[in-house]
Amino acid sequence: MPMPDTPSSESRTINSPGSPYGSVDPYKPNASADTAVRSMATRIDSLVKEYVLKSETVRALQGVSFDVPEGDYVAIMGPSGSGKSTLLNMLGCLDQPTSGNLFLGDDNISLMTDDQLAEIRSRRIGFVFQSYNLIQQLTVVENIQVPLYYQGKLGPKQRARAVELAEQVGLGDRLDHRPNQLSGGQQQRVAIARSLVNDPYFILADEPTGNLDSVTTDEILALFDQLNEEGRTIILVTHEDDVAERARRIVRLKDGLLYSDEPVEESRRDAARLAQRESALAVKAKQGVS
Numbered sequence: 001m002p003m004p005d006t007p008s009s010e011s012r013t014i015n016s017p018g019s020p021y022g023s024v025d026p027y028k029p030n031a032s033a034d035t036a037v038r039s040m041a042t043r044i045d046s047l048v049k050e051y052v053l054k055s056e057t058v059r060a061l062q063g064v065s066f067d068v069p070e071g072d073y074v075a076i077m078g079p080s081g082s083g084k085s086t087l088l089n090m091l092g093c094l095d096q097p098t099s100g101n102l103f104l105g106d107d108n109i110s111l112m113t114d115d116q117l118a119e120i121r122s123r124r125i126g127f128v129f130q131s132y133n134l135i136q137q138l139t140v141v142e143n144i145q146v147p148l149y150y151q152g153k154l155g156p157k158q159r160a161r162a163v164e165l166a167e168q169v170g171l172g173d174r175l176d177h178r179p180n181q182l183s184g185g186q187q188q189r190v191a192i193a194r195s196l197v198n199d200p201y202f203i204l205a206d207e208p209t210g211n212l213d214s215v216t217t218d219e220i221l222a223l224f225d226q227l228n229e230e231g232r233t234i235i236l237v238t239h240e241d242d243v244a245e246r247a248r249r250i251v252r253l254k255d256g257l258l259y260s261d262e263p264v265e266e267s268r269r270d271a272a273r274l275a276q277r278e279s280a281l282a283v284k285a286k287q288g289v290s
């Protein structure tokens with residue numbers, strides 16, 4: 001099977017009109033605002049998605065545009081029916097738009113065949129689901145290697161990579177455990193490690209803490225913080241304000257339109273972290289756990 005081309009990325013000045021951060025790049029402390037350039041993990045341009053039913057056409061997305069630079073951490077929010085899942089399906093290359101363009105790196109998925117979409121989906125996108133989606137018969141290390149298995153790439157080098165990722169997410173002492181021997185939070189850590197094994201354009205997380213208690217939610221969000229600080233791009237769909245406020249930016253959809261796109265100030269992120277940490281500590285205290 002041919003190896004995928006390394007995506008060449010388009011560079012853009014970060015103070016382009018599309019940037020929600022204005023003229024200052026919050027992620028590159030050493031870069032001057034005038035010279036800093038950011039590559040795009042994805043560009044969403046005038047995206048329209050229509051579902052044609054027997055008697056009507058539903059316009060689930062009605063021309064949504066925004067960019068996600070590499071290293072960003074975006075929470076997508078919106079009321080039920082606003083188009084979040086529809087957008088997520090397209091970002092995950094599970095569906096294509098009716099019109100408009102969606103770029104992953106330099107690849108325009110709107111122009112791809114089903115086979116090309118499947119290829120890019122398995123090689124370049126890191127999925128994290130609410131329900132973990134692990135294979136029960138496989139160990140932690142084997143689950144992390146699953147995306148490589150589908151590419152016929154299994155060997156000592158790939159196992160070493162999976163072990164390294166397991167250690168990075170704090171599961172170095174659980175390498176040969178199976179999912180039913182792990183807590184929910186540990187299972188989600190496996191899913192996060194699995195999402196990283198292909199060095200994806202971005203982690204696409206759909207309600208990743210939806211099944212977790214407040215203590216574990218705090219741990220998983222701290223892991224996302226750490227991965228983002230290491231440069232990973234994260235796009236996360238959530239209904240919860242306190243989860244969204246941990247991101248660097250909140251994009252809100254309403255009725256298939258982009259309703260708002262705003263950065264989350266560091267002080268607000270810190271406050272969300274603190275509130276979640278305190279709530280987790282209170283739960284631990286009630287449970288008698290130190």
Ligand SMILES: Nc1ncnc2c1ncn2[C@@H]1O[C@H](COP(=O)(O)OP(=O)(O)OP(=O)(O)O)[C@@H](O)[C@H]1O
Binds near residue numbers: 058060079
């Ligand atoms: N396969 C489909 N066929 C027809 N209409 C659809 C289909 N999928 C979604 N829709 C419609 O598109 C609109 C957006 O749906 P979508 O699932 O993207 O919203 P959502 O924001 O993810 O909602 P929720 O938070 O409830 O999951 C809704 O009006 C929905 O009924």
